[in-house]
Amino acid sequence: MTATGPEARTATGSAPVPVTAALALGDDALVLSHRLGEWAGHAPVLEEEVALANIALDLLGQARVLLSLAGDEDELAYLREERAFRNLQLVEQPNGDFAHTIARQLYFSTYQHLLFAELASGDGPFAPLAAKAVKEVAYHRDHAEQWTLRLGDGTETSHERMRRACDALWRFTGEMFQPVEGLDADWARLEQRWLESVTDVLGRAGLPLPEGPSTGAWSAGAGRQGLHTEPFGRMLAEMQHLHRSHPGASW
Amino acid sequence: MATAAAQRTAPDTVDTAAYQHAFDAAVAADERIEPRDWMPDAYRATLVRQIAQHAHSEIIGMQPEANWITRAPSLRRKAILMAKVQDEAGHGLYLYSAAETLGTSRDDLLDKLHSGRQKYSSIFNYPTLTWADVGAIGWLVDGAAITNQVPLCRCSYGPYARAMVRVCKEESFHQRQGYELLLALSKGTPEQHAMAQDAVDRWWWPSLMMFGPPDDESQHSKQSMEWKIKRHSNDELRQRFVDICVPQAESLGLTLPDPELRWNEERGHYDFGPIDWTEFWEVLKGNGPCNEQRITQRRRAHEEGAWVREAAAAYAAKHAGDTGGTGATRA
Numbered sequence: 001m002t003a004t005g006p007e008a009r010t011a012t013g014s015a016p017v018p019v020t021a022a023l024a025l026g027d028d029a030l031v032l033s034h035r036l037g038e039w040a041g042h043a044p045v046l047e048e049e050v051a052l053a054n055i056a057l058d059l060l061g062q063a064r065v066l067l068s069l070a071g072d073e074d075e076l077a078y079l080r081e082e083r084a085f086r087n088l089q090l091v092e093q094p095n096g097d098f099a100h101t102i103a104r105q106l107y108f109s110t111y112q113h114l115l116f117a118e119l120a121s122g123d124g125p126f127a128p129l130a131a132k133a134v135k136e137v138a139y140h141r142d143h144a145e146q147w148t149l150r151l152g153d154g155t156e157t158s159h160e161r162m163r164r165a166c167d168a169l170w171r172f173t174g175e176m177f178q179p180v181e182g183l184d185a186d187w188a189r190l191e192q193r194w195l196e197s198v199t200d201v202l203g204r205a206g207l208p209l210p211e212g213p214s215t216g217a218w219s220a221g222a223g224r225q226g227l228h229t230e231p232f233g234r235m236l237a238e239m240q241h242l243h244r245s246h247p248g249a250s251w
Numbered sequence: 252m253a254t255a256a257a258q259r260t261a262p263d264t265v266d267t268a269a270y271q272h273a274f275d276a277a278v279a280a281d282e283r284i285e286p287r288d289w290m291p292d293a294y295r296a297t298l299v300r301q302i303a304q305h306a307h308s309e310i311i312g313m314q315p316e317a318n319w320i321t322r323a324p325s326l327r328r329k330a331i332l333m334a335k336v337q338d339e340a341g342h343g344l345y346l347y348s349a350a351e352t353l354g355t356s357r358d359d360l361l362d363k364l365h366s367g368r369q370k371y372s373s374i375f376n377y378p379t380l381t382w383a384d385v386g387a388i389g390w391l392v393d394g395a396a397i398t399n400q401v402p403l404c405r406c407s408y409g410p411y412a413r414a415m416v417r418v419c420k421e422e423s424f425h426q427r428q429g430y431e432l433l434l435a436l437s438k439g440t441p442e443q444h445a446m447a448q449d450a451v452d453r454w455w456w457p458s459l460m461m462f463g464p465p466d467d468e469s470q471h472s473k474q475s476m477e478w479k480i481k482r483h484s485n486d487e488l489r490q491r492f493v494d495i496c497v498p499q500a501e502s503l504g505l506t507l508p509d510p511e512l513r514w515n516e517e518r519g520h521y522d523f524g525p526i527d528w529t530e531f532w533e534v535l536k537g538n539g540p541c542n543e544q545r546i547t548q549r550r551r552a553h554e555e556g557a558w559v560r561e562a563a564a565a566y567a568a569k570h571a572g573d574t575g576g577t578g579a580t581r582a
Contacts, residue, residue: 044556154562
C-alpha cells in the first residue's frame with residue numbers, strides 16, 4: 001500500500017496533504033462514480049444516459065486527483081480491502097430505482113457543493129481541486145434538484161417513490177457532518193446550511209422532510225472509519241476482480 | 252442551397268414530375284437535400300430505416316461495452332470506457348434527432364425497435380466475454396463502422412451527413428483507444444496477450460460481416476447508391492477495411508484468424524478467405540448469442556423508466572406557464 005503516513009506531499013512538494021482527508025473525499029467520489037456507472041444502458045431516458053455518465057465521469061476525475069494525492073490511484077482503488085475505504089455509507093448504497101439514485105444525488109451533491117465551496121475559499125491543500133470541482137458539482141446539484149422537483153411534483157407514483165427514497169436514505173445523511181481529520185471546515189454550519197438547502201428543495205417538490213434519525217444507532221461516522229454496509233463488499237468484489245486477477249500487470 | 256433546391260419547396264399543387272426532376276438534379280449536382288425539400292417517399296422511407304437502424308445500433312451498442320465499466324482494470328481505462336459509452340448515447344441522441352427531421356419521432360422509432368420491426372447492427376448480438384473484447388470492439392467494430400460512415404458525411408441528406416461528421420470524429424477516437432488497449436495487452440503478460448488474441452479471433456469475422464452481404468445479394472444497395480445515400484458498395488468497403496487492418500494487426504503483434512489472408516500484388520489488395528454468411532443470416536434472424544438478451548434489457552430499461560418519463564411530462568404540463576421553472580436536463 002502506498003498511502004502510509006498521515007501526510008503526503010503534493011506533486012509540487014509544497015503543502016502537505018492530509019492522507020485521511022484525501023482518502024475520504026477521493027473514496028466518496030470513486031464509489032459514487034462507480035454506482036452511477038452501473039446505470040449505463042439502463043437509464044429511463046436517453047438524455048439521462050448522457051447526464052448520469054457525465055456526473056460519473058466528473059466524480060471519477062475528482063477521485064483520480066484525490067487518490068493520487070494519497071498514493072497510487074490504482075493501488076488504492078483496486079488493492080485495498082473493504083475496511084480500508086473511507087467513503088460515506090451514503091454513496092455506496094445500491095442504485096435502487098431512479099428516485100433512490102436522485103435522492104442519493106441530492107443529499108450528496110448538496111453536501112459536496114457546500115464543502116468544496118468552503119475548501120475552495122480557504123488556502124488548504126484541497127483548495128485548487130475544490131475550486132475546479134465546485135463548478136462541476138454545481139451542475140450535479142442542479143440536476144438532482146430538477147429531478148427532485150419533477151418526481152416530487154410529477155405524478156402520484158413518482159411522488160410516492162421519491163418520498164420513499166428520501167426517507168430510506170435519510171439515515172445515511174448524518175454521517176456527512178462528522179469532522180474529517182485534516183479538513184478545515186465548520187461542520188456544524190455545513191450541516192445547518194445543508195439542511196436549509198435540502199428542506200427548501202423538498203418543500204418546493206411538495207415532499208415532506210424525512211423524520212427519524214439521520215444516523216443509524218451504529219452508523220455515526222461509520223464509513224469514514226472503514227465500517228461499511230453489506231452491499232459495498234459486493235461492489236468492490238466486482239470492481240477489483242479483474243485487476244486483482246493479474247497481479248503486477250499494466251493495463 | 253442552389254436554385255434547384257428552391258424549386259423543390261414549391262406548393263403541392265404542381266405536378267410531382269417537376270419535383271422529381273428538381274430532386275434528381277439536386278442529387279446529381281451533389282447538393283444536400285434538406286428536411287423541408289420535396290423528396291420521393293421511398294427516399295424518405297429509406298433514410299428513416301437507415302438512420303433509425305443506426306441510432307438503435309448506438310444505444311444497443313452501449314450494452315456490450317457497459318458490461319465492462321464496473322470491472323475496468325484501471326481508473327484511466329474506466330474513465331475512457333465511460334466516456335466512450337456516453338458518446339454512444341450522444342450519437343443515439345443526434346441520430347434520433349436527424350430521423351425526426353423526416354417526420355418521425357423518437358418514441359415511434361423506439362417502439363419499432365422494441366417490437367422488432369426495426370433492426371440494429373447484428374454485431375452487438377455477440378457477447379463481450381473478457382476485458383480484451385472492449386479493445387477488439389474499439390479497434391475492429393468501431394474501425395469497420397468508421398469505414399462505413401466516413402462516406403456518409405457526404406450523404407445526400409443534409410441532417411444525416413452533418414450528424415455523421417461529428418459521429419466520425421468521435422468514432423475515430425474510439426478506434427484509437429481500442430487499438431491502444433489491445434497494444435497494452437499484447438505487450439503485457441502472457442495471459443494478457445492471450446486474452447487479446449482470443450478477442451481478435453472472435454471479433455474478426457463478425458466485423459467483416461458488418462459491411463453487409465456481398466454486393467450481388469444486397470437488396471438496398473443499388474437504389475441507395477443512385478440516391479447518393481451510399482457512396483461505395485459493401486464489398487468495396489469490406490476490402491478497404493481488410494487492407495487497413497492487416498498492417499495494424501502486425502503492429503499489434505496479433506494474428507488475424509484467416510489462413511488465406513495474403514497480399515495480392517496484381518489486385519493491390521489483400522485476399523481473404525470466405526465469410527460464413529450462414530452465421531450472418533442466422534444472427535440477423537435472431538439466433539445470435541445475445542439477440543434476446545440485448546432487446547430484453549432495452550425493453551426493461553424503457554418499461555422501468557416509464558414512470559420517470561411520465562413524471563417529467565406531468566411536471567412540464569403543470570408548470571407550462573411558469574417562468575424560470577425547471578428546464579431541460581443538462582446533458
